[in-house]
Amino acid sequence: MTAARGYAAPASDQPLVPFTFERRALRPDDVQIAIQYCGVCHSDLHTVRGEWGETAYPCLPGHEIVGRVTAVGPDVKRFAVDDIVGVGCMVDSCQTCPSCHDGLEQYCEEGFTGTYDGKDRITGEDTLGGYSDIIVVREQFVLNIRHAGADLAAVAPLLCAGITTWSPLRHWQVGPGHKVGVVGIGGLGHMAIKLAHALGAHVVAFTTSEAKIADARALGADEVVVSSDAEAMAARANSLDFILNTVAAPHDLDAFLTLLKRDGTMTMLGAPGSPHPSPSVQKLIFSRRRLAGSLIGGIAETQQMLDFCAEHGIVSDIEIIAIQDIENAYERMLRNDVKYRFVIDMGSLAQI
Numbered sequence: 001m002t003a004a005r006g007y008a009a010p011a012s013d014q015p016l017v018p019f020t021f022e023r024r025a026l027r028p029d030d031v032q033i034a035i036q037y038c039g040v041c042h043s044d045l046h047t048v049r050g051e052w053g054e055t056a057y058p059c060l061p062g063h064e065i066v067g068r069v070t071a072v073g074p075d076v077k078r079f080a081v082d083d084i085v086g087v088g089c090m091v092d093s094c095q096t097c098p099s100c101h102d103g104l105e106q107y108c109e110e111g112f113t114g115t116y117d118g119k120d121r122i123t124g125e126d127t128l129g130g131y132s133d134i135i136v137v138r139e140q141f142v143l144n145i146r147h148a149g150a151d152l153a154a155v156a157p158l159l160c161a162g163i164t165t166w167s168p169l170r171h172w173q174v175g176p177g178h179k180v181g182v183v184g185i186g187g188l189g190h191m192a193i194k195l196a197h198a199l200g201a202h203v204v205a206f207t208t209s210e211a212k213i214a215d216a217r218a219l220g221a222d223e224v225v226v227s228s229d230a231e232a233m234a235a236r237a238n239s240l241d242f243i244l245n246t247v248a249a250p251h252d253l254d255a256f257l258t259l260l261k262r263d264g265t266m267t268m269l270g271a272p273g274s275p276h277p278s279p280s281v282q283k284l285i286f287s288r289r290r291l292a293g294s295l296i297g298g299i300a301e302t303q304q305m306l307d308f309c310a311e312h313g314i315v316s317d318i319e320i321i322a323i324q325d326i327e328n329a330y331e332r333m334l335r336n337d338v339k340y341r342f343v344i345d346m347g348s349l350a351q352i
């Protein structure tokens with residue numbers, strides 16, 4: 001066992017506080033990682049505040065992890081001490097069901113093991129995430145980071161925001177000749193703009209925040225629409241092939257379904273704690289539109305996304321915070337005031 005430190009929430013209505021615990025002794029196929037940076041995902045906030053139902057407390061979130069390997073178990077083949085690696089939203093899965101066989105561990109029929117708020121498949125203990133100094137993860141769920149010379153803090157959000165937007169863009173084969181809408185310009189949305197642009201699509205960003213218009217263009221959007229502008233919305237009716245909806249709060253889905261062409265698809269990524277108003281079935285029927293969902297991405301496609309981003313020089317736009325500022329970061333996230341991902345410098349843990 002190794003002594004570890006982090007920040008955890010004792011209950012849904014209490015702030016995160018310093019927390020000491022132990023990481024497991026290495027199993028033969030385990031990798032131990034000294035965490036350097038961890039991104040702050042809106043899912044962390046939904047989970048620590050109990051918005052998705054039953055959270056196990058203390059809850060120590062964080063699933064956009066970048067760090068340095070400090071030890072490996074005897075059966076580990078792909079990693080050695082001092083390698084720079086990443087860990088995303090999953091740390092294990094059954095490895096035998098059809099989804100795991102297809103490399104889509106996020107859809108594991110037994111349920112994947114979350115990096116936090118999951119249950120270890122061997123001991124049944126609660127998993128504790130990346131707002132900490134050390135983590136121990138099964139080799140199969142550890143990713144190579146090949147961003148030579150890049151700011152590693154800005155690579156961290158690729159492990160969730162990057163893969164969650166990459167996976168549906170690839171699944172629905174988005175590329176040149178496609179008009180793609182991105183709804184909500186936060187952590188996921190800003191990566192969706194960058195990735196859809198890099199894949200050659202024409203990108204239309206939809207925001208509730210007028211202040212983000214210039215940024216959205218700089219991120220790669222060809223057009224930016226403030227979604228409260230009825231005229232601009234009406235002008236884009238029936239114009240989009242595909243929409244990624246990243247909004248973290250309940251909202252009117254019909255306003256965006258109307259923008260899809262015949263046979264277009266809107267894929268939901270945002271997972272608010274309470275339901276959206278029911279979308280109109282007529283909006284789907286009359287243009288054979290589809291409403292779909294997508295969950296993070298498999299380990300193999302996460303590596304493909306990381307390598308694509310390394311090759312194309314793509315990282316996240318970030319604001320570095322000390323772990324002591326996490327509650328303030330959450331409050332700013334709730335005010336849509338994130339440009340465009342908070343990342344915790346884990347060096348700040350040394351100050352507690």
Ligand code: NAP
Nearest residue numbers: 042043184185186187188207208209248249270271295296
């Ligand atoms: P985020 O950084 O807070 O961004 C969400 C954005 O949605 C905001 O910046 C804002 O953009 C827009 N928004 C927020 N409230 C809104 C409202 N009431 N009406 C309209 N737009 C609103 O969050 P995130 O980390 O990107 O996560 C987004 C959602 O995806 C969360 O629910 C998270 O749990 C979920 N998620 C899902 C997966 C998955 O696998 N499907 C993975 C990770 C996260 P504008 O200012 O541009 O309007």
Ligand code: ZN
Nearest residue numbers: 041043160161
């Ligand atoms: Zn996430």
